[in-house]
Amino acid sequence: MVPAHVPAGRVVDFDIFSPPGVERDYFAAWQRLAESETGPNHGLVWTTANGGHWIATRGAVVRALWTDAERLSNACLAVTPGLGEVMQFIPLQQDGAEHKACRGAVMKGLASRHVMAMEPQVTAAARELTATLRPRGACEFVADFAEILPLNVFLTMIAVPLEDRPRLRRLGAQLTRPDGTMTVEQLKQAADDYLWPFIAQRLEQPGDDLFSRILAEPIDGRAWTVDEARRMCRNLLFGGLDTVAAMIGMVALHLARHPEDQERLRAEPELIPAAADELMRRYPTVGVSRNAVADVAIDGVVIRAGDLVYLPSVLHNLDPASFGQPERVDFSRGLSPMRHSTLGAGAHRCVGAGLARMEIIVFLREWLAAMPRFALAPDRPVTMKGGNVGACTELPLVWAA
Template identity: 35%
Template sequence: METMAARPIPAHVPPDMIGNFSLFSSPGLEPTPNGDPQAASAVVHDGPRIFYSPVNTRDGKGTWVITRAQDQRRVLQDPETFSSHRSIFASALGESWPMIPLELDPPEHGKFRSLLNPLLSPKRVMALETAVRERASVLIDRIAASGTSCDVMTDFAFPFAVNIFLRFLGLSDDRLDEFVGWANDLLHGDNVKRPAAARTIVAFIDELSADRRRQPVDDFMSFLVQSRIDDRPLTDMEIRGTGVLLFIAGLDTVAAAIGFDLNYLARHQADQQWLRDDPKRIVLAAEELLRAYPTVQMIRVATRDVDFEGAPIRKGDYVSCATMIANRDPLEFADPARIDLAREDNRHTAFAYGPHRCLGSHLARREIVVGLEEWLKRIPTFRIKSGTAPVTYGGHVFGIENLILDWSQEDAA
């Protein structure tokens, strides 16, 4: 979660457009007990529409920061000007292959998106729901039987979300802790842990694809090695890029979302009771919690020189479209700092926007809703355990840890 020293500010950036802001290390965005990093990121709405931050990536490369939701949508809908090809994963290895389809631009992007969309369609997600609900209930029943408090991230959020995705990939969860450790090192580790984790994940994906070529089964990797694009098999690098993306995507984001949601409900007893009184409200409430507590920022790379709302963006510049900033835009949402679980017409961008809108959004939504439904059904009124404080942090993926929930009568007294 550290940030390296900023590089020199490019000569084309006007001095009055420089802002010292970082989603990694600005106040409230570094690891903080009882923090609210999404609210901390909203401070940018007190400033200019767009500015240049010299410290807003892990490697010290500056980014233009887009603060308005409507401007972010324009960037995210224009892949010709703002490319997704950053090789963010491969760069940790000193390489430059894309994660697929996230880091492909049209028209290649559309080919792989069309290939993968049916695997995570609403119909396919409905077919998975029984397994999702069963996994949630088993974990929560185990928690309820073992006492009146738990570390909800390690005991529920990660085992639940990661198990579902590993099942989708055709993997058992006997290595769940190991996989989560790889993701933590990759997303939040230092400059030694990140490349080591990247190498480990690549080796795992390459080995898995080789195994499925030799002996296919009914799983995602077998689907990939047997698929065709433009009437040809996928290359080894294309299989690696797709496998790495889906492996990483399932290891952190949904678990973090569930953690932020339960943290909110633990601190707002009236809202918690409101959902208990009518569980049908959880679907709408989950959308508001996605708006209020998104976890990712999208970064694009300018493919040409362009003046964007007065900003002289030049070819090669990074452009940051952070969901947590867009989702707190006062021009987009009435009273954006207020969490209103009955908010209607919720145009949040927690799953991004445009052609690269999250491929797994349907599954993620169902996991979050089912997780909250089963938790509220099985666990009595809960709160943050006295004497503990969850730690939140910003970064490429926002997160929360040490979230100790308690539902004992003694703690309620």
């Protein structure tokens, strides 16, 4: 049922988990919503799908709501039923002072000097993967590379020894490409069971890994509780795997479609950091949920306290009113990454932003250095999925072996 305060002209039927046509093109599927009959006149529509909620469809509205942490709460992640109650992520599902304190500790642990210190290990992981793939002449990039690198990075971050890593592979795949065999509750349990021995050890005997560092940072002058440590570790695991895998997949897709950009970055590797920033702007696939805790008047309507709002980063970054020729990839755009929404905006902006950027840069550098010109496989389609993190589900690539 559509609530009385929602004008009839704002109502659509749009399932954020499977926008029409998403399996072929995530970006086009979302852009069709912004360009649909309801879209052009409005920056905010109400979808009847998934229990009914608002969706911001124009860049300025996406951005304004994303930065309104006072009136829009992060506590429930409610557009995905069950997710918020089960996961209880820290700091993602916190608000106000509580959020600030925990986020501060995580931010210190992930400070850029610590992230930089991890770069040699990430480089080694990327080199090992490319060396294995190179002689094959083909790969399914999502499973063979995109999903593996961020998992290795996470395990490095919490200092899990190499020989223990295969245990997390299946879990990692379920996180990035759930096949329906595990419920959200089972996924959370499997992650907790796996992570707990490492968390317990880091709490008792901190090492010099990133995770120990975060736990060594006091929250408002006190130590992390066991429950908080678990919830935070879960947040880093669930927040830093499929997001990075999705981004690496989109970057590889772009390069496969644009051999001229491959050549340019091979010839001028010093452009790679700027290219990483621009490709992250161009291919945003994260959307977030908010619960209104006060009325918000915006775009000619009122979001009532209690309403759910969905904010897709794609409809900010690809709105021509927000970025000139937004679909064009221009390595010299020179925009601050704070201007786009790929990594969020405001109080909850991604704490892993520096780490994510380093992973994308390392991927670009190592892949382009190790591989000859690569292209999409002519006989197998690229497939994509929607959801809170959209992504390529299959990205078959070929090159001369």
